[in-house]
Amino acid sequence: xxxxxxxxxxxxxxxxxxxxxxxxVGMDEDLRALFGQSTAVFASxxxxxxxxxxxxxxxxxxxxxxxxxxxxxLGQLMPELVAQGFVTVLDRVYRTGKPFTGSDARxxxxxxxxxxxxxxxxxxxxxxxxxxxxxxxxLIGVETTQVRQAHRLTAEHRALLEQIARQAPLPDVLDGxxxxxxxxxxxxxxxxVLLADxxxxxxxxxxxxxxxxxxxxxxxxxxxxxxxxxxxxAAHRHQPVIVTDxxxxxxxxxxxxxxxxxxxxxxxSTPILARDGALLGTFAMYHRVPRxxxxxxxxxxxxxxxxxxxxxxxxxxxxxRTTAQAREQAARDDLAFLLTASTExxxxxxxxxxxxxLAASGAPRLAPLCAVDVIRNGRVHRIAxxxxxxxxxxxxxxxxxxxxxxxxAVARVLASGTSEVARRTPTxxxxxxxxxxxxYLCVPLMDxxxxxxxxxxxxxxxxTFDGHTVSLAEELARRAASAARNxxxxxxxxxxxxxLQAGLLLPDLxxxxxxxxxxxxxxxxxxxxxxxxxxxxxxxxDGRWAFMLGDVCGRGAKAAxxxxxxxxxxxxxxxxxxxxxxxxxxxxxxxITRPDSHGTGFVTLIYGTLTPxxxxxxxxxxxxxxxxxxxxxxxxxxxxxxxxxxxLGIAADIHLTPxxxxxxxxxxxxxxxxxxxxxxxxxxxxxxxxxxxxxLTGTLHQPGARHVIDTLTKAxxxxxxxxxxxxxxxxxxxxxxx
Numbered sequence: 001x002x003x004x005x006x007x008x009x010x011x012x013x014x015x016x017x018x019x020x021x022x023x024x025v026g027m028d029e030d031l032r033a034l035f036g037q038s039t040a041v042f043a044s045x046x047x048x049x050x051x052x053x054x055x056x057x058x059x060x061x062x063x064x065x066x067x068x069x070x071x072x073x074l075g076q077l078m079p080e081l082v083a084q085g086f087v088t089v090l091d092r093v094y095r096t097g098k099p100f101t102g103s104d105a106r107x108x109x110x111x112x113x114x115x116x117x118x119x120x121x122x123x124x125x126x127x128x129x130x131x132x133x134x135x136x137x138x139l140i141g142v143e144t145t146q147v148r149q150a151h152r153l154t155a156e157h158r159a160l161l162e163q164i165a166r167q168a169p170l171p172d173v174l175d176g177x178x179x180x181x182x183x184x185x186x187x188x189x190x191x192x193v194l195l196a197d198x199x200x201x202x203x204x205x206x207x208x209x210x211x212x213x214x215x216x217x218x219x220x221x222x223x224x225x226x227x228x229x230x231x232x233x234a235a236h237r238h239q240p241v242i243v244t245d246x247x248x249x250x251x252x253x254x255x256x257x258x259x260x261x262x263x264x265x266x267x268x269s270t271p272i273l274a275r276d277g278a279l280l281g282t283f284a285m286y287h288r289v290p291r292x293x294x295x296x297x298x299x300x301x302x303x304x305x306x307x308x309x310x311x312x313x314x315x316x317x318x319x320x321r322t323t324a325q326a327r328e329q330a331a332r333d334d335l336a337f338l339l340t341a342s343t344e345x346x347x348x349x350x351x352x353x354x355x356x357x358l359a360a361s362g363a364p365r366l367a368p369l370c371a372v373d374v375i376r377n378g379r380v381h382r383i384a385x386x387x388x389x390x391x392x393x394x395x396x397x398x399x400x401x402x403x404x405x406x407x408x409a410v411a412r413v414l415a416s417g418t419s420e421v422a423r424r425t426p427t428x429x430x431x432x433x434x435x436x437x438x439x440y441l442c443v444p445l446m447d448x449x450x451x452x453x454x455x456x457x458x459x460x461x462x463x464t465f466d467g468h469t470v471s472l473a474e475e476l477a478r479r480a481a482s483a484a485r486n487x488x489x490x491x492x493x494x495x496x497x498x499x500l501q502a503g504l505l506l507p508d509l510x511x512x513x514x515x516x517x518x519x520x521x522x523x524x525x526x527x528x529x530x531x532x533x534x535x536x537x538x539x540x541x542d543g544r545w546a547f548m549l550g551d552v553c554g555r556g557a558k559a560a561x562x563x564x565x566x567x568x569x570x571x572x573x574x575x576x577x578x579x580x581x582x583x584x585x586x587x588x589x590x591x592i593t594r595p596d597s598h599g600t601g602f603v604t605l606i607y608g609t610l611t612p613x614x615x616x617x618x619x620x621x622x623x624x625x626x627x628x629x630x631x632x633x634x635x636x637x638x639x640x641x642x643x644x645x646x647x648l649g650i651a652a653d654i655h656l657t658p659x660x661x662x663x664x665x666x667x668x669x670x671x672x673x674x675x676x677x678x679x680x681x682x683x684x685x686x687x688x689x690x691x692x693x694x695x696l697t698g699t700l701h702q703p704g705a706r707h708v709i710d711t712l713t714k715a716x717x718x719x720x721x722x723x724x725x726x727x728x729x730x731x732x733x734x735x736x737x738x
Contacts, residue, residue, distance in 0.1 A: 040056075040058060040140065040141065040142050041055075041056065041058045041059040041062050041120075041139075041140075041141045041142070041143065042055060042056045042058070042059060042138075042139070042140055042141075043055040043056075043059050043074075043138075043139040044127070044136065044138055044139075045074055045090065045136050045137045045138070045139060046127070046135060046136035047135070047136060048091070048094055049073040049075075050073055050074040050075065050087065050090050050094070050136070050137060051071065051072070051073055051074075051136075052069075052070045052071065052072055052073070052074055052077055053070060053071075053136070054070060055070065058143075059139075062109070062118065062143055063077075063078055063109055064109060064110060064116070074087065074090070075087050078109070080108055080109065080110065080111060080115070081107075084107065084108065086107070089102075089124060090124060090137050093124045093125075093126055093137050094126065094134055094136070094137055095134075096126075097126045097128070097134045098126070099123060099124060099125045099126065100123070100124040101122070101123045101124075102120070102121070102122050102123075103121050104119050104120075104121060104144055104148065105119065105120050105121075105122065106118075106119055107119070107120060117145070118143060118145045119143070119144045119145045119148045120141045120142065120143050120144060120145075121141065121142045121144055122139065122140065122141030122142075123139075123140050123141070124137050124138075124139060125137065125138045125140065126138075149184060152184055153180075153184050156180040156184065157180075157303070157304075157307065159176075160173060160176060160177050160180070160307055160311075161307065161310070163176065163311075164307075164310055164311045164314050167314065167318055170206075170311060170312065170315040171206070171207065173311045174193045174206050174207035174308065174311065175207045175209055177191075177193070177207070177304055177307060177308060177311075178191035178192070178193060178207045178208065178209050178210070179191075179209055181285070181300065181304060182209070182210055185300075187287070187291075188287070188288055189285050189286065189287060190208070190210045190211050190264065190285070190286040190287075190288075191207075191208065191209075191210070191283075191284070191285055191286075192206075192207070192208040192211055192216075192231075192282075192283075192284040192286065193206035193207045193208070193272075193281060193282070193283055193284075193308055194206055194219070194222075194231055194235075194281050194282045194284070195280070195281040195312065196224070196235060196272075196279045196280055196281045196282075200224060200235070200278070200279045201223060201224055202221050202222065202223055202224065203219075203221070203222050203223075203224060203231060203232065203235060203281065203282060204220055204221060205217075205219070205220040206281060211262060211264075211286065212261075212262050214261070214262075215258060215261070215262040218258055219231070219255070219258075224236045224279070227250065227251050227253075228251070228254070229251055229252055229254070229255050229267070229269075230242075230243045230251060230252075230267040230268065230269035230284060231267075231269045231282040231284050233251055233269070234269040234270060234271045234282050235271055235279055235281070235282050237271070238271050238273060238277070238279065239271065240268070240269065240270045240271070240298070240301065241268075241269050242268045242269075242292070242293060243266060243267045243268070243269075244266050244290055244291060244292045245265065245266060245290040246259045246264065246265050246266060246267060246290075247260075247265065247290070252267075263288060264286040264287065264288065265287060265288060265289050265290050265291075266286065266287040266289070266290050266291045267284055267285070267286050267287075268284065268285045268293050268297065268298075268301060269282050269283070269284040269285075270282065270283045270284075270301040270302065270305040271283075271305070272305050272308045272309045272312065273305075273309060274309060274312075274313055275309075275313070280308075280309055280312045280313070281308065281312060283301060283304060283305040283308055285297070285300075285301060330468075334472055337361075337365060337472070338472075338475060338476065338479065340361075341357075341358075341361040341476055341479065341480075342479050342483070344357045344360075344361060345357050345358060345361070345479060345480050345483040346483050346486070348487065349487050349490045350487055351484040351485075351487040351488045352383055352384075353487075354480065354483045354484045354487050355372045355374065355383055355384050355445075355453065355480065355484055356372070356383065356384040357480075358372055358384065358455060358476070358477075358480040359371065359372045359384035359385055359386040359455075360384075360386050361476060361480075362386060362455060362457055362473070362476065363386035363387065363457070364386075364388065366441075366457050366469055366472060366473050366476070367441065367457035367458055367459055367463065367465070367469075368387070368388060368458065368459065368460045368461075368463060369385075369386070369387050369392065369396060369435060369437070369457070369458035369459075369460065370385065370386040370387075370455070370456065370457050370458070371384070371385045371386075371396055371397075371399075371455075371456045371458070372384040372385075372445075372453060372454070372455055372456070373400075373401055373410055373453055373454050373456065374445070374452055374453035375403065375414065375451075375452055375453065378403070379403055380400060380401045380402070380403045380410065380411075380414075381400070382397060382399070382400050382401075385397045387435075392435055395431040395434055395435055396431070396435065396458075398431070399429075399430045399431055401428070402428070405428055407427045407428040408426075408427065408428040409422075409426045409427060409428070409440060409442045409456070410442060410454050410456060412442075413442045413443070413444050413451065413454050414444065414451045414453075414454060415451075416444075416451075417444050417446060417449070417450070417451045418444065419441065419442065419443045419444065419470065419473075419474060420440075420441070420442045421439075421440070421441045421442075421465050421470055422439060422440060423438070423439040423459075423464060423465075424438070424439060424440075425437045425438070425439075425440070426440045426442075426456075426458075435458065435460065436460045436461065437458045437459065437460060438459045438460055438461065438463070438464075439458070439459035439463075439464060439465060440456060440457065440458050440459065441456070441457040441459075441465045441469070441470060441473055442454050442455070442456045442457075443455045443456075443457075443470075443473050443474050443477040444477070445477055445480060445481040445484065446478070446481050447481060447484075447485050452481075453481075453484075455473065455476070455477045455480070457469075457473060509537060510537060510538075510539070512537070512545050512610070512612070513612045514612030514613070514614070514616075514617060514736065514737050515545075515610065515612065515617055515734060515735065515736065515737060516704055516705045516706075516735040516736075516737050517537065517705055517732075517733065517734055517735070518704075518705035518706040518708070518709050518731075518732075518733045518735075519535055519709075519730075519731065519732050519733075520709045520712075520713060520729070520730065520731040521533065521535070521728075521729070521730050521731075522675075522713075522725065522728070522729045522730075523728050524555075524675070524725050524726055524727050524728050524729075532551055532552035532553065532554055532555055532559040532562075532563065532728060533549075533550070533551050533552075533673045533675065533728040533729065533730035534548075534549070534550055534551075534552070534563045534566070534567065534730065535547075535548065535549040535550075535671075535730055535732045536548050536567050536570070536571070537732075538571055538574075540574060540575060540609065541575055543611065543612075544609045544610065544611050545609065545610050545611075546570070546571075546574050546583075546607070546608070546609050547607075547608055547609070547610060547671075547732065547734065548566075548567075548570060548605060548606065548607040548608070549605075549606050549626070549671040549672075549673070549730060549731075549732045550563075550566060550603055550604055550605035550606070550607075550626065550673075551603070551604045551605075551626065551673045551674065551728075551730075552566070552599075552601060552603050553601030553602050553603065554599070554601045555728075558598065558599035558601070559599065559601070561598045561599055562591070562594075562598070562599045562601065562603060562649075565590055565591065565594060565598070566587055566590075566591070566603055566605065566648075569586060569587045569590040570583055570584075570586075570587055570607060573586040573587075579609070579620060579658065580607050580608050580609060580620055580621055580622045580658060581622055581656050581658050583607055584605060584607050584622050584624055584648070584654075584656060585654065585656070587603075587605070587607075587648060588624070588648045588649065588652075588654050589652070591603060591648055591649035592649065592651075592652050600649075601649065602625070602647045602648060602649045602650050603624070603625075603647070603648040603649050604624060604625040604626035604627075604647060604648070605623075605624040605625075605626055605648055606621060606622070606623050606624070606626045606629060606643075606671050607621060607622060607624075608620055608621025608622065609621070610734060613662075615664070615665065616662055616663050616664045616665055616667070616736040617662070617663040617734065617736045618660070618661075618662055619660065619661040619662070619663065619669060619734070620658060620659070620660050621643070621658070621659055621661070622643065622645055622656040622657065622658050622659070623643035623644070623645040623656075623657075623659075624645045624646060624647060624648045624654065624656060625645060625646060625647035625648070626645075626671075626673075627672060627673065627674055627677060627689075628640040628641060628642065628643070628689075629641045629643075629669055629670060629671045629672075630669070630670040630672075630692075630693070630696065631661065631663075631667070631668075631669055631670075632667060632668040632669070632670060632696060632708065633667055634664060634666055634667055636697060636698045637697060638670070638692075638693045638696045638697060640689075641659060641661060641669070642659075643657055643659045644656075644657045645657060663734070663735070663736040664736060665736050665737060665738040666735070666736065666738050667735070667736050668705060668708055668733055668734060668735040668736075669733070669734045669735075670696070670708060670712075670731070670732075670733050671731065671732040671733070671734075672692075672712075672729075672730070672731045672732075673727075673728065673729060673730045673731075674727065675725060675726075675727035675728050675729035675730070676692065676712070676716060676729050676731065677689055677692055678726075678727060679716050679719065679720050679725055679726075679727075679729070680720065680723075680726065681719055681720055681721060681723075682721055682723065687715075687716055687719050687720075691715070691719065692712065692715075695711060695712055695715035695716075696708065696711060696712060704735060705733040705734070705735040706733075708733045708735070709731055709733055712731065713731075716729075
């Protein structure tokens with residue numbers, strides 16, 4: 001019998017009342033029927049032999065066994081009392097004339113298997129004649145067996161309710177309930193609880209501690225229906241079914257031999273119903289001999305059927321809560337998995353690396369083995385695999401599906417664009433036996449409605465694919481396909497931007513007599529857009545060289561269009577017009593008259609010509625709104641070259657001031673875009689012209705155009721701390737050769 005500690009005031013189940021209190025109130029009527037009213041017993045005994053002279057019906061009912069005779073000594077009528085000391089007490093009362101009272105005394109009535117335990121409150125009073133002599137003893141008693149039984153049953157019932165309130169395991173509650181009833185029942189009874197399936201069509205074993213195991217196994221899963229034993233019929237009718245004699249009742253036709261083998265002859269079954277009337281199971285009381293129930297028996301069945309209903313409903317409610325929590329946790333785990341996988345998939349801008357990460361995400365989370373295949377140039381290529389061991393990974397990587405094979409799962413999925421799952425090895429050749437493959441799931445990787453690859457997950461051992469795994473794999477494949485598509489688009493865009501940028505910049509600097517020339521170009525961001533900074537250097541027919549460095553407002557295709565317009569206009573008109581002023585004026589005219597679709601942004605520009613003189617370089621140039629160039633003289637001090645000039649592409653009339661500058665051998669002219677001077681550190685402070693000049697002071701100790709650029713770019717990089725730059729950077733250095 002399962003017991004729990006007594007609950008103290010303030011414990012949750014006691015303080016809250018709830019279902020436990022409701023169960024107590026609901027059982028009052030049944031308890032009255034169950035325990036009835038106790039009846040006083042009376043017997044008048046005479047003489048030292050305690051001859052039974054008279055007794056009431058309650059006395060003979062209490063002692064049982066058909067012993068209804070008077071005129072016999074009590075010790076002869078009930079010999080079992082002698083050994084229990086009751087006759088000795090009678091002798092003392094008879095001898096002393098003093099009464100004796102006993103409370104809740106335990107008495108065994110009868111012998112052997114027929115003996116029963118009873119409890120009495122009693123009084124032995126001496127009988128006197130007119131002379132005051134003791135002539136006998138009067139026995140008056142009240143049987144407290146039922147009261148005692150009620151106390152025990154109520155206590156055990158309370159313990160069961162407390163177990164339910166504390167959410168003890170259902171098997172423990174049901175087993176404890178069965179044992180309580182079997183122990184407290186006045187006659188031998190074997191209790192069984194069967195639980196209904198969710199659809200109410202079958203009954204499953206719940207508890208039956210005293211029935212044979214073979215019997216419990218045999219009835220486990222019986223159908224609910226009319227005539228299916230006591231329990232199946234009670235479950236079907238939703239009403240109690242009393243079979244007093246299994247040997248003759250037609251309900252037991254299919255189970256009679258089983259009942260005989262189990263040694264049961266009667267079965268009273270009560271349906272266990274939920275509060276909404278739904279079937280929860282059955283509560284059955286078996287007897288070894290044919291027997292009809294009394295009101296107390298039926299009340300007992302109802303009380304504990306209700307108790308079982310409470311336990312089962314609480315169990316199902318807890319199961320539902322646990323299941324809901326498990327589903328919620330599983331959903332959170334799935335979301336975390338997909339978020340982590342998405343982060344991994346989008347962390348690389350190479351589509352091959354993206355799909356390699358897809359394989360790593362699929363195994364072992366979704367399956368022990370994983371492979372990713374893609375179509376390239378009309379053939380299937382296996383680009384990534386994942387497996388627990390290197391040997392398995394080599395085997396998996398060595399197998400390449402055939403694109404147009406009818407018996408290959410990958411080929412079928414590529415053709416259909418739909419997932420394929422099976423609890424068997426894939427069709428077609430492959431290292432399935434060596435890998436121990438027992439099933440597969442092949443999911444397409446889609447791009448604009450067309451499969452460009454597949455994700456293949458392979459089961460081994462007991463692993464299988466359920467609907468949840470299929471859905472998760474398809475979502476993972478969808479995200480991977482999107483990431484791979486974005487990576488390919490990035491790669492194509494980056495290549496296009498690189499190629500266009502290369503077309504706008506000199507692939508190789510020409511060799512200029514008497515000059516050492518170096519350039520630097522660094523685009524902002526990841527290089528997806530074409531930068532707006534540009535430079536150029538080209539020869540003129542009279543031995544001069546034209547140079548320029550500029551900055552187009554904006555980035556991208558329109559900036560590239562404007563850059564090309566400026567460069568090509570300058571190259572086209574430079575041989576035809578007299579000098580830099582005329583060239584830049586022509587460039588401005590071209591910008592003003594360009595179509596709006598080609599851009600409307602302004603341009604800053606420094607354009608000039610250089611002429612080698614044998615003792616340095618002569619420079620003639622104009623500045624159109626650009627940052628001032630720096631003259632790096634032989635004294636090692638950088639000086640800005642002041643050249644007023646208007647922005648290009650804003651107005652038809654521009655104001656330019658031509659400047660002539662001679663570079664002695666070793667001297668340099670530095671042209672740069674504002675991406676250098678406006679580079680920012682972590683605190684958003686700009687590098688500025690002052691730091692630029694400081695960085696270049698003294699560079700003549702190591703002359704050369706490349707040294708000037710290296711000194712400048714290192715200083716900018718140190719200032720920014722290696723952070724990404726916000727604007728393109730371009731530098732052109734012209735140094736007179738020594």
